[in-house]
Amino acid sequence: MSFHPLLSALALSLCAASAQAATPDLNKRIDGLVQQDEAQLVEVFKQLHRNPEMAFQETETAALVAKTLREQGFEVKTAIGTTGVVGILRNGPGPVVMYRADMDALPIKEETGLPYQSTKVTPWLNNPSQPVMHACGHDAHTTWLLEVAKVMAQLKDQWSGTLVLVAQPAEEILEGAVAMVNGGLYDFAPKPDVLVAAHVSPVVPAGSVSLRDGPRMAGTDQIDVELPGIGGHGSTPHVTKDPVVMAAMAVMGYQTVVSRMVDQAKPAVLTVAAVQAGVNNNVIPDRAVLKLNLRWYDQQVRERLIAGIKSVTSGVLVMNDVPEGYAAKYTMKGYSTPVINAKAQTEQAQAALVAQLGADKVLPGMPPVMGSEDFHMLASPYPDTPVLFIAVGSGKPDAYKTLVEKQQLPPAMNHTSRFVVELPAIAAGARAMSATLLAFFNAGQ
Incomplete structure (x- = not known):
């Protein structure tokens, strides 16, 4: 420019x-x-x-x-x-x-x-x-x-x-x-x-x-996405539902929200600024949290971003065969027009x-x-x-x-x-x- x-x-x-x-x-x-x-x-x-x-x-x-x-x-x-x-x-x-x-x-x-x-x-x-x-x-x-x-x-x-x-x-x-x-x-x-x-x-x-x-x-939203998992020993990942893997998949999936779901003529930003999961090397945790930041000028773009985040997150849970009753949690925090x-x-x-x-x-x-x-x-x-x-x-x-x-x-x-x-x-x-x-x-x- x-x-x-x-x-x-x-x-x-x-x-x-x-x-x-x-x-x-x-x-x-x-x-x-x-x-x-x-x-x-x-x-x-x-x-x-x-x-x-x-x-x-x-x-x-x-x-x-x-x-x-x-x-x-x-x-x-x-x-x-x-x-x-x-x-x-x-x-x-x-x-x-x-x-x-x-x-x-x-x-x-x-x-x-x-x-x-x-x-x-x-x-x-x-x-x-x-x-x-x-x-x-x-x-x-x-x-x-x-x-x-x-x-x-x-x-x-x-x-x-x-x-x-x-x-x-x-x-x-x-x-x-x-x-x-x-x-x-x-x-x-x-x-x-x-x-x-x-x-x-x-x-x-x-x-x-x-x-x-x-x-x-720009307008903005700060959103925390909590991914549910089933934890376990690092040596037996097949008996767990690993939220760390799901978090990685979600982060990459979110990249398509702006590039493939939002009108390219309208400005939009979706940033994952933090990934929080687990403590030890050999313990698969039972949850992961992604901290997202959205930027937009058009209210319809905002709605499309939020809908896209939820769509991608739901898809990740399905792909990892997460049992019914385990749902992602969305915490809407700071917001401004x-x-x-x-x-x-x-x-x-x-x-x-x-x-x-x-x-x-x-x-x-x-x-x-x-x-x-x-x-x-x-x-x-x-x-x-x-x-x-x-x-x-x-x-x-x-x-x-x-x-x-x-x-x-x-x-x-x-x-x-x-x-x-x-x-x-x-x-x-x-x-x-x-x-x-x-x-x-x-x-x-």
């Missing part, structure tokens, strides 16, 4: 920016407030990076968020969806703007060599000492939220409405947003008129941002970002990707809520140029042990999101 058309799209998109951006004086005030806090913000980011917390374990991070929001005059509710935090700043009549930052880290051993590298271990699944790392930038996202709270509180004379800040747990397992909704988010917070989130991007230079309307990220940026809100934000950061720092968004997010599920009770997802640069200065000219990704992408957020992204993200939120409050004025 060539990315060269994106360069011409940049010029067109910048010309489309409307006059709804903040005034020059307001942009200077945002810049000044963030600039005076930048050194402290970087230290907060490093503190969070040293102390990552896994999904639904974000107690220390949540406590820091709650404390900071209260200091800035927000009404605060904690423990929503286990560890979620919501802060509300009511500032007269006007729209309700909700901004989310995610807090959780990943089960990865960090190998960046940074002086603030994580060495933390924590119990996770069956590992009592799982190394943990912020390998997706949620430490930066949380830091932006803290500074946005301060900026918006200090600029209350410049906007009117209700600001809702959400520190969300468990984005990495795509369960946190739904957990917050089910945990009483809207018993405390008002219905949003717009929902906004931002995410670091290593393919965008730190100090720049990238956005685009329309489909941005596709992220689709609203056109009007994208244009409003783009104008604000150009005014705040400069036209050369606002890059066109990449084509839709198969990665997924769940922030928009916060608005699932109100499906007509417009949403906006912004990529904030966290990469090296030449990251975007290398992608466009050479079609090469950075060597250390998200979810890898050497992933690094370049430090200029901290202040830039806080400026970008403050300007975007102010634009939504001041739209039409």
Whole structure:
């Protein structure tokens, strides 16, 4: 795929920016407030990076968020969806703007060599000492939220409405947003008129941002498939029903679901990310678990993927003559619909970002990707809520140029042990999101 058309799209998109951006004086005030806090913000980011917390374990991070929001005059509710935090700043009549930052880290051993590298271990699944790392930038996202709270509180004379800040747990397992909704988010917070989130991007230079309307990220399902077996001694496999063999057959059979059961014109991904079965060399276990990850944009594709998985699994059991009464079990876990940026809100934000950061720092968004997010599920009770997802640069200065000219990704992408957020992204993200939120409050004025 060539990315060269994106360069011409940049010029067109910048010309489309409307006059709804903040005034020059307001942009200077945002810049000044963030600039005076930048050194402290970087230290907060490093503190969070040293102390990552896994999904639904974000107690220390949540406590820091709650404390900071209260200091800035927000009404605060904690423990929503286990560890979620919501802060509300009511500032007269006007729209309700909700901004989310995610807090959780990943089960990865960090190998960046940074002086603030994580060495933390924590119990996770069956590992009592799982190394943990912020390998997706949620430490930066949380830091932006803290500074946005301060900026918006200090600029209350410049906007009117209700600001809702959400520190969300468990984005990495795509369960946190739904957990917050089910945990009483809207018993405390008002219905949003717009929902906004931002995410670091290593393919965008730190100090720049990238956005685009329309489909941005895929829908997803996380599914565990448990295959039943009849265990026994490794020396007598003929008297067993070996779930390890069945797991291998299922993994290979699943490869035909996308290639032979889904319309090739429609994007779809089916990944088996883990196979769990047995302990000893000479003991055939009585069960195996496959951990699957699906990605899709079309609801019918999703349904076909799930039906195909069940068809292949059933066929494997039949081929291995598994007795009646032994059935596969399917556990549906994290789920999210596709992220689709609203056109009007994208244009409003783009104008604000150009005014705040400069036209050369606002890059066109990449084509839709198969990665997924769940922030928009916060608005699932109100499906007509417009949403906006912004990529904030966290990469090296030449990251975007290398992608466009050479079609090469950075060597250390998200979810890898050497992933690094370049430090200029901290202040830039806080400026970008403050300007975007102010634009939504001041739209039409």
